[in-house]
Amino acid sequence: MTSVPTAPEHDFRLLHDALGPLRDREQVAKRLLESSAKHSFDPETELDWDAPPEEGKWFLPPELVSLYDTPLWRGMSEEQRLDLARHEAAALASLGIWFEIILMQLLVRHVYDKSVTSHHVRYALTEIADECRHSMMFARLIEKCETPAYRVRRDHHNLGRVLKTVSTTPGSFAATLLGEEILDWMQRLTFPDERVQTLVRGVTRIHVVEEARHVRYAREELRRQMVTAPRWEQELTRLSCGHAARVFAVCFVNPRVYDNVGLDRRGAVAQARASGHRREVMQSGAKRLTDFLDDIGVLRGPGRALWKRSGLLA
Template identity: 80%
Template sequence: MTSSVTGTRPLRDALGLLKDREQVAERLLESSAKHSFDPDTELDWDAPLEEGKWFWPPELLSLYDTRMWRQMSEEQRLELSRHESAALASLGIWFEIILMQLLCRHIYDKSVTSAHTRYALTEIADECRHSKMFARMIQKSGSPTYPVTRLHHNLARVLKTLSTTPGSFACTLLGEEILDWMQRLTFPDERVQPLVRGVTRIHVVEEARHVRYAREELRRQMVTSPRWERRLTRISSGEAARVFSIAFVNPQVYTNVGLDRREAMAQVKASAHRREVMQTGAKRLTDFFDDIGVLQGVGRRMWRSSGLLP
């Protein structure tokens, strides 16, 4: 009798997790039907940019409160915001293309009629619109695009090919939650260009669903995955945190604004304000990762070395 009960409990647990997964997906699908946007018609792309407005809140710019920042003119600071906004949008596009491929991998072997799969396809459609929206914003601002380094570009190829399911969702949250925190400060900020505020508002509303989907799935995966996969997720997320924290600042921005690239990078690295911004932006995520067992062992040390965890 004991053997029979023991044998059926894992099955009941698995069925419960699947039911929960479907319920979450159904709620997210309902939300998507009510609160989705078409940026091409929702935003006024023909309106001229406003003179003297920021393209990103100044406190979130990499050089804010450094010696170099204090020596810059207001015009140069505004120009820095234009280029950093374009660099972050470029980073967002790169990341969303990776995410779309990871989501396609995730659902490849799953039931095509499940709510979980239907929501993944809905999210992929959202990310397509977001990538086009970010690209159009860069174009409208008159800034160049800022691709990541060739090394990081190729490291992402490895991630897309070899990442485990929990590793994929951990990386998804890393890419989404810090930018989401910054955008939540951006869209209500009247100092910022109306177009940028509109773009970030749409992204925040729709990204909230993506974060919920990834969090719930990662929580399930950290319970059901084999031990080796959970260990690998801790390490891969730590490495992803290191790469992401580096990619968050594109040195070419400083050159294009007329600053000494090497000196600017040194001041950003030494900036207590910048460190606080990045750690505050990551705190909700690192608290969640700590709660579900991602920040353990060598993975935690890697997160600390990235500068995103105190």
């Protein structure tokens, strides 16, 4: 029978695994810079923003809509389902902008004391430029959806203000991955789906290609930090990451979308929360991330319980 490593043995394994990344941080950043030079996009010119919406096509794959396969969904007309998908696409784009603005500030804080000529800092600045373009791209998509821009709740907005002010370095990269990887999973299902609006598919394709580099950068840095950071900082990261997962899971569905398509908000929220399909979607979207966080020792102690409460971890 295979023995389960004790915490010290696990920490030693993490240290051994991290020695390579610690030595080649600059090489990783250099490769990411080379990839950015070859595979970056300008959404203003890459996408046809003047094309009208395509009749009968979705703004999200229906399986990703919060109410999919609920009793309420089964009672909705096809037109109302399409309308809900359009509003939820705009709400996700709004969430993406909120998150990317936080991320850009976290990255600026990360590089503030580091060598400005290093590949590591150059790539961070490249990523910030990418995120600026993505935020503008999402804003244009919201306009094309002809919906409101869906802001997160005031308390969550203020929590974001706290996070970008006081977050530790490993906490910042853990939060980065939380925001990027679940949306990335959803977008990988969206851009090849021919049922979806061409513009939405183009937006998600650009985002997936460029976010793949951002995820690599954040994973490499978080792995290093969970070995080299002081123990108190590691423990704080585990706890703060769990709280962030709980908040982020709530933010994924903006209840105002239900008001705007003529549904009862309270009933719709209740059915979305009770939906086994929705729970499976969120856990599938988080699976690659939670496996990684578990491997590097983030999902331990009270933080793991918070992840379970969020619904993102089975």
